[in-house]
Structure formats: structure tokens, C-alpha cells
Amino acid sequence: MKVLHVITGLGIGGAEQQLHLLLRHLPAECEVVTLTNPGPVADALTADGVTVTHLGMTGNRDLTVLPRLTRLIRAGHYDIVHTHLYRAGVYGRVAARLARVRTIVATEHSLGVTQIEGRPLSRATRALYRRTERMGSATIAVSETVARRLTAWGVPAGRVHLAPNGIDPAAFRFSAPARVAARSRLGIPLHAYVVGGVGRQVKGKNFESLIRAVAAVPDTHLLLAGDGPEHVMLLRLVHQLGVADRVRFAQPAEEPSSDSPTVPELLAAMDLFVSPSPEESFGVAVIEALASGLPALYVACPALEDLPPHDAPGARRIEAYNLPTAVHEERLTGPRRLPVPAAVEHYAIARTAERVMAVYEAVLAAAAEPVTDAVTGTTATAEPGAAPAAVSVPEPSAPPAAAPQQQQATAPAEK
Incomplete structure (x- = not known):
């Protein structure tokens, strides 16, 4: 074919x-x-x-x-x-x-x-x-x-x-060495609590609200992975809010390299994942974060909204206006890694x-x-130029059984 x-x-x-x-x-x-x-x-x-x-x-x-x-x-x-x-x-x-x-x-x-x-x-x-x-x-x-x-x-x-x-679930499995290496490369203190977001920096992704939310929570850092037409505006906002020392931007590499971390490596560096976009078609970044064992907050994520809640217990839907409060609550809980939920294998x-x-x-x-x-x-x-016929697609086989869940663990001790 x-x-x-x-x-x-x-x-x-x-x-x-x-x-x-x-x-x-x-x-x-x-x-x-x-x-x-x-x-x-x-x-x-x-x-x-x-x-x-x-x-x-x-x-x-x-x-x-x-x-x-x-x-x-x-x-x-x-x-x-x-x-x-x-x-x-x-x-x-x-x-x-x-x-x-x-x-x-x-x-x-x-x-x-x-x-x-x-x-x-x-x-x-x-x-x-x-x-x-x-x-x-x-x-x-x-x-x-x-x-x-x-x-x-x-x-x-x-x-x-x-x-x-x-997604390829194995590619996002949490790695403590990758966490340390990514933070070192980006100049993020090893002891810092890091909130993260991944995606194109366009108006619809609403990263502006995430920057404001993190700015309102003391002793909290932000890592934004991606690029796009709103990048300069987001940089300007960071400086206006006086939080440049707590915010890092990173352009993810497609493959492992010495110049820039990949998305799995960037996720390993985070403690909380947030998707502030009010409108999504799927929300693959949230699934990748869950595969890395991260707790996740999201405003819209059809991938999870189409599944039973127990398939992703580490993810929580919030309203956009409640983002600062939700980030503050997670900050009080502290860094932790969660078992990989069933939703990840469902979307293999x-x-x-x-x-x-x-x-x-x-x-x-x-x-x-x-x-x-x-x-x-x-x-x-039928002639090649004729209108296409209707098609009937058989139901796919059942999804593979979920991989054995990793034990819940806190982030590695950092000094």
C-alpha cells in the first residue's frame, strides 16, 4: 500500500x-x-x-x-x-x-x-x-x-x-537523571517547584493566564515548552510581572540532542503540568504529562473528557478563572510522581x-x-473520477492491557 x-x-x-x-x-x-x-x-x-x-x-x-x-x-x-x-x-x-x-x-x-x-x-x-x-x-x-x-x-x-x-508511552516514562540534566541545562534550581506547559505559543493556548497564575504563587517556577507568534508577547509579560528569574522558555528538540531537551526530558523537569487552553480538539500534551507521572490541571481536554474519570485520577479539570488557586493548592501538596493511569495505554x-x-x-x-x-x-x-463510495470501518480490537502501574513516589531528593 x-x-x-x-x-x-x-x-x-x-x-x-x-x-x-x-x-x-x-x-x-x-x-x-x-x-x-x-x-x-x-x-x-x-x-x-x-x-x-x-x-x-x-x-x-x-x-x-x-x-x-x-x-x-x-x-x-x-x-x-x-x-x-x-x-x-x-x-x-x-x-x-x-x-x-x-x-x-x-x-x-x-x-x-x-x-x-x-x-x-x-x-x-x-x-x-x-x-x-x-x-x-x-x-x-x-x-x-x-x-x-x-x-x-x-x-x-x-x-x-x-x-x-x-503517544508512545515508553518514551515519556519518568527518568530522574533526565530531570536533573534538563534542569541543569535550563538553569532551573534542582530544589525548585516547577509548573509546566507544552504547546504552540498562540493566543488560543492561553499561556498568558498560566504566567499570571504562577506569578501569583511565591516560590514557584514556570517552564514553557514551545514557540509561536505569541512568544515575544509572553516574554514581555514575564518581565512586566517581574518574574523573569522564575520563568524559563524552551524549544523542544524532536530527537535527543545536546542543544535542547526533548518533550519527555522537559516533562521530567516539571512537578505539575497545566493546560490552560479553553478549547482543544484532543489534548495530547496532557496525555504525555500523565505518561510522565505528573499531576495535571486542564481547562479543556477532550481526550480525558471522553473517558471515565477513573482512567486518569491524577488529572483535574478546572475553570480558567480558578487557575491561580488550583496552582497554589498543588504547590502546597508538593512535588510527587503518580502511577501511570489507564488513559495513557488507551491512547497508545x-x-x-x-x-x-x-x-x-x-x-x-x-x-x-x-x-x-x-x-x-x-x-x-467505478471510474477514477467518480464520487467516492461510502465506507464501513470495522471496530478496532480492544486496547492493550494497561502496563503495570509504577508505585507512587515523590520527586527525587534534591540538594
């Missing part, structure tokens, strides 16, 4: 990192096209042996990318074209149909109630989304919450399939890959089914 993944960009971001991780577990021959920004994730994919092509798109309305992408798809003889993120979904579906590919899958990573990929939703955005979605064979939702949002938009439920985001990347492969097999089978002419009663294989 030969699959072309089309994505808007390959900088550091949730969808981009999900694609990187997924391709390590998909039993298919995969190549990647990025419309723009071939950043660190492109380098990581290339290091894994994945062919990455950059089309050099200059903006949302750079229509010259369409014929180039169409030619690339036609020349590649792909069985499936799989798009990721809004812009790639629009251009990728159109190009795939022009290249006469009938098996087109899209993953919806970042659909909120009022925004998509951090940008406000408009009537035109919704209309273009729905129109191009009909060109595909199936749309994958990364959470049950996103699946409900898609059907509320008018996407037929039969076209929406659930394949939640996943191997299970995600299994679900995606089930969608691939279903759309290929549907495309190969003969079509019966209602007038003559004759059958024939």
Missing part, C-alpha cells in the same frame, strides 16, 4: 508531531508533501527514511501549488492520499481528484467550536471545508469531541471515523495506527467494489 500524506507545514506542532509518530507505526509505504515550512519535523521524518517534498507555497491563495501537487500525485501512483490540517485538506483533496485518485482520507486535527487551528471560524471557512470534504472518501477525527463537531457541521456520520491521537500510538489502517483498507475496498447501473442492471468498477 502506497500512501501520500499532504500536510500544511512541518514545524513544531501537535498535528505535525502526530504525523511523525504515526508514520513510525503504519505498515504502509508512506511519503510526505508539505505545502510550506519544512521545519524540524521534516528533518526528523527524513532521518527516519521518509521522502519529504516541499512545494514552497507562499500563502493561502497561492493557487500555483495546485497543478504542482496534482502532477506529483499523478506521477507517484499512490493508492491513498491522506491530508492533514485545513489548508492541506482543501488543496490536497482537489489535487487528488484532479489526479484521478478516488481513495482520499483526511485527518481533522484541530477543529474547535469557534476556531480551527487557532484561527476564528468564518462562514466561508466552513463552506469551503464542507465542499472539499465531500471530495474525499473518509474523514478521521482525533477525538469523539471532534467527531461530534464534524457531524454538527453537516458531515455525514458514515464518513466520520475515530482514530484518536496517540499502536492503537491509533491500527485504526488508521482499518480506514485505509475500508476505502480501498469500497473503491474496488463494482457499481450497479440502476437502469441496465450491469456492473462495472
Whole structure:
């Protein structure tokens, strides 16, 4: 099976990192096209042996990318074209149909109630989304919450399939040496209580409120992992509040290196994880934090809201206005590491890959089914340019049993 993944960009971001991780577990021959920004994730994919092509798109309305992408798809003889993120979904579906590919899958990573990929939703955005979605064979939702949002938009439920985001649980297992090394590299005192957040520094992530909350709790440090257009504004706020000595910013490395810690290493350096974003499509950063044994506070996390509360006892949903109080309460409890909860194994990347492969097999089978002419009663294989047939995806196998839980432990003694 030969699959072309089309994505808007390959900088550091949730969808981009999900694609990187997924391709390590998909039993298919995969190549990647990025419309723009071939950043660190492109380098990581290339290091894994994945062919990455950059089309050099200059903006949302750079229509010259369409014929180039169409030619690339036609020349590649792909069985499936799989798009990721809004812009790639629009251009990728159109190009795939022009290249006469009938098996087109899209993953919806970042659909909120009022925004998509951090940008406000408009009537035109919704209309273009729905129109191009009909060109595909199936749309994958990364959470049950996103699946409900898609059907509320008018996407037929039969076209929406659930394949939640996943993580590699073993990669996030807490390491005391990594904790010490990361703190030393970032200039964080070993004895400090560290609150952390991970994600793109954009307005919708609400990291401003997290900075203010930590500033209000004495003897508490903050570690923010990520980058984005709000970075300078967040730096300015830190200095305005006079807490520059208690706040550290870090750009996570995709792979272990001597220059910058990875996300697992940064999580090891933290004592409390906070996700202040009021609107999320999944909340993978919270699952990663739980895999590291961290207690977690979140304002919105569909990944956990779609599960029974006992699957993640170390995570607590809070209201955004209550963030300073919640951080203060956790500070009084002190640093601790918790058993890895069942929610982490539920979202193992191997299970995600299994679900995606089930969608691939279903759309290929549907495309190969003969079509019966209602007038003559004759059958024939559908033409490549015809509308895709509906697909039925079987239920995936039960998730793997949760790994034995580690014993609850306090953070290592520090001097």
C-alpha cells in the first residue's frame, strides 16, 4: 500500500508531531508533501527514511501549488492520499481528484467550536471545508469531541471515523537523571517547584493566564515548552510581572540532542503540568504529562473528557478563572510522581495506527467494489473520477492491557 500524506507545514506542532509518530507505526509505504515550512519535523521524518517534498507555497491563495501537487500525485501512483490540517485538506483533496485518485482520507486535527487551528471560524471557512470534504472518501477525527463537531457541521456520520491521537508511552516514562540534566541545562534550581506547559505559543493556548497564575504563587517556577507568534508577547509579560528569574522558555528538540531537551526530558523537569487552553480538539500534551507521572490541571481536554474519570485520577479539570488557586493548592501538596493511569495505554500510538489502517483498507475496498447501473442492471468498477463510495470501518480490537502501574513516589531528593 502506497500512501501520500499532504500536510500544511512541518514545524513544531501537535498535528505535525502526530504525523511523525504515526508514520513510525503504519505498515504502509508512506511519503510526505508539505505545502510550506519544512521545519524540524521534516528533518526528523527524513532521518527516519521518509521522502519529504516541499512545494514552497507562499500563502493561502497561492493557487500555483495546485497543478504542482496534482502532477506529483499523478506521477507517484499512490493508492491513498491522506491530508492533514485545513489548508492541506482543501488543496490536497482537489489535487487528488484532479489526479484521478478516488481513495482520499483526511485527518481533522484541530477543529474547535469557534476556531480551527487557532484561527476564528468564518462562514466561508466552513463552506469551503464542507465542499472539499465531500471530495474525499473518509474523514478521521482525533477525538469523539471532534467527531461530534464534524457531524454538527453537516458531515455525514458514515464518513466520520475515530482514530484518536496517540503517544508512545515508553518514551515519556519518568527518568530522574533526565530531570536533573534538563534542569541543569535550563538553569532551573534542582530544589525548585516547577509548573509546566507544552504547546504552540498562540493566543488560543492561553499561556498568558498560566504566567499570571504562577506569578501569583511565591516560590514557584514556570517552564514553557514551545514557540509561536505569541512568544515575544509572553516574554514581555514575564518581565512586566517581574518574574523573569522564575520563568524559563524552551524549544523542544524532536530527537535527543545536546542543544535542547526533548518533550519527555522537559516533562521530567516539571512537578505539575497545566493546560490552560479553553478549547482543544484532543489534548495530547496532557496525555504525555500523565505518561510522565505528573499531576495535571486542564481547562479543556477532550481526550480525558471522553473517558471515565477513573482512567486518569491524577488529572483535574478546572475553570480558567480558578487557575491561580488550583496552582497554589498543588504547590502546597508538593512535588510527587503518580502511577501511570489507564488513559495513557488507551491512547497508545499502536492503537491509533491500527485504526488508521482499518480506514485505509475500508476505502480501498469500497473503491474496488463494482457499481450497479440502476437502469441496465450491469456492473462495472467505478471510474477514477467518480464520487467516492461510502465506507464501513470495522471496530478496532480492544486496547492493550494497561502496563503495570509504577508505585507512587515523590520527586527525587534534591540538594
